[in-house]
Amino acid sequence: MRVAVIGSTGYLGEQICNVLSYFPEFEVKTLVANINREKLIQQAQAFRNPSIYLANPEANFRAASDLKESGIRVLKNRDAVKEILLGDSIDGIFFALSGIDWIDLFYDLLNTDKIIWMATKEIIVAGSELWKGERDLSQNKNIIALDSEHNALHQLIQGHNQEHIAKIYLTASGGAFYEWQGDLNEITPEMALSHPNWKMGTKITVDSANLINKGLEVIEANCLFRFPYSQIDVLIQRESVIHALVERKDGFITALLSKPDMKSVILHALKTERTFPWEEYKMDFTQLHQLHFDYPVPDRFQGFYLAVKVGRLGGGYPAFFCGADEACVQAFLSHRIGFNHIPILLEKTLETTIAKPQSVSDVIYIYNQGFKIAKDLIQQRRSLKC
Ligand SMILES: NC(=O)c1ccc[n+]([C@@H]2O[C@H](COP(=O)([O-])OP(=O)(O)OC[C@H]3O[C@@H](n4cnc5c(N)ncnc54)[C@H](OP(=O)(O)O)[C@@H]3O)[C@@H](O)[C@H]2O)c1
Incomplete structure (x- = not known):
């Protein structure tokens, strides 16, 4: 399968590239980033010279001049990127950028039969009003969610009649300040950027610290699975071992557990027959003495409730x-x-x-x-x- 990665130089993009490098059946044909020219060029060299593009014009211009004599093609502009990604030489695209750039490409891809591995929640959330009718994401079998909670929900819901489901739960670690006793005003960026369980980019880490990220994920779940907001709930799960739960109307609850590591989510999303050669992803139950659950407290996590309210407003x-x-x-x-x-x-x-x-x-x-x-x-x- 011939693939492209948008946002390949970020925390998630690097993990996607790392996983892809284990599977020669995935051929990386195009890599796109914003400004990190050096890392993008290194990645291109490691992947047998895919075409590359940097959204920052100066960085792209410099990459083109650095790579003049090399076998790596630097795409000239956005139109050239879109032409390749929408054309016959690409079978699937990973969206791992932060922000809503390339939402136009995502929109156009929905009308093709290409696989879309989707991590960029800003695109889903911001465009939520558009994902209805013929572009209803819940009806699109080519979209594979890369957010760990939505990937877990997808696995849990598969094969169930949605009418038998009472509620779906997304979990949240509670972020770095769940147990914080001091004044929230004392929290510095450096403190907010130290997430207890996940290593991620700056925007999503700050959004996780105040749970706005989880509010955005509720909107994302509404778009991806079409459960109404009244059926989507959030649970704090401190250990980040349970990623989602599905509660059926008959009282049974199924949960999806795995170590908090995006590489296993990416692997699952590739839907390849082969498995990881890495033992480290196996759960050691003897280390799992307790699981802690809680609900987000409104006066501590105002941003979360605000994001959900925004989703409901639509x-x-x-x-x-x-x-x-x-x-x-x-x-x-x-x-x-x-x-x-x-x-x-x-x-x-x-x-x-x-x-x-x-x-x-x-x-x-x-x-x-x-x-x-x-x-x-x-x-x-x-x-x-x-
Ligand atoms: N990290 C995770 O574990 C995780 C898990 C689930 C979902 N997500 C979602 O995945 C997205 C990325 O998260 P992250 O943690 O990887 O963030 P990150 O480390 O900040 O990486 C952002 C990536 O996006 C690229 N980028 C920014 N603007 C771009 C543009 N206009 N065109 C192309 N590329 C652009 C950046 O390129 P430069 O390096 O050149 O600036 C970088 O490669 C977010 O939407 C996040 O919510 C992340």
Whole structure:
């Protein structure tokens, strides 16, 4: 199978490339990143010269000049990337970038028979209004969820009549501050970036620390499986060993357990007949003395409840919220706002009237509107009570 990876240089993208390197039946034909030219070139060299592209124009220009004499082709622009990824030379695409760039490609791919391995939750959430009718993600057999919780749900739901299911549960570790007793304002970016169980990029790690990530995953579950919000719940599962649970109407509950490691999720998503040569993914039950469960506390995890509310509101709200959250996380990481300001500012941004998107360009416009309004609020925040 001939594949492309968008976001190959990120935490998840690197793990995807690592897993793919064990399976010669997957031929990596194209790699796309944003700005990390050196890592992208290294990856291309390791994969027998796929074509590459960097979304940052200067980085792409420099890569083209670095690779003039090499066998690696640097694609000129977005259109060239889209032409290859939508064309006959690619059978499947991994979306492992952060943000909503390439949502137009995702939209177009939904009308093809290519496999889409999907990790980029921002694209699913922001575009949620579009994933209805002929682009209903729950009806698309070519989409394979790479988020561990959704991949687990997919495995648990498979073969069940959805009418017999009472509830689906996504689990959350609770993040780095679940047991935090101090003032949330004291939390620094460095502290927020140390996730207890998963190693991930900066945006998703901050979103996990305040559980906004889990709220976005609830919206993602609604889009991918079409369960109504009233049937989707979230449980804190401190050890990150149970990734999802499905409760049937007859009272039985099934859960999916595995070590918290994305490589086993990626392997499962490849649907290859072959298995990993690595023993390290086996669960050692003697080390699993206790499993702890809890519900997210509303006054600690306001951002989570806000994200779910946005999902329920639908229309343009999820796209707007994603843009506003991106601006808030950037401001927090550059020490311009405190950790506790993120949900306060997000709530404030939602006072805006937001139109319902009809197209991919509407979604991008609304996302950028959310980003800009949050950015403006951050600049004026001294006059706010936060
Ligand atoms: N990490 C995980 O375990 C995990 C698990 C489930 C889901 N996810 C989801 O997967 C996505 C990536 O997460 P991550 O932790 O890997 O983030 P990350 O480490 O920050 O990586 C982001 C990747 O996206 C690339 N990128 C950014 N903008 C791009 C653009 N415009 N075009 C192409 N590539 C672009 C970056 O390229 P540069 O390196 O060049 O900047 C990098 O390769 C997120 O949506 C996250 O929610 C991650």
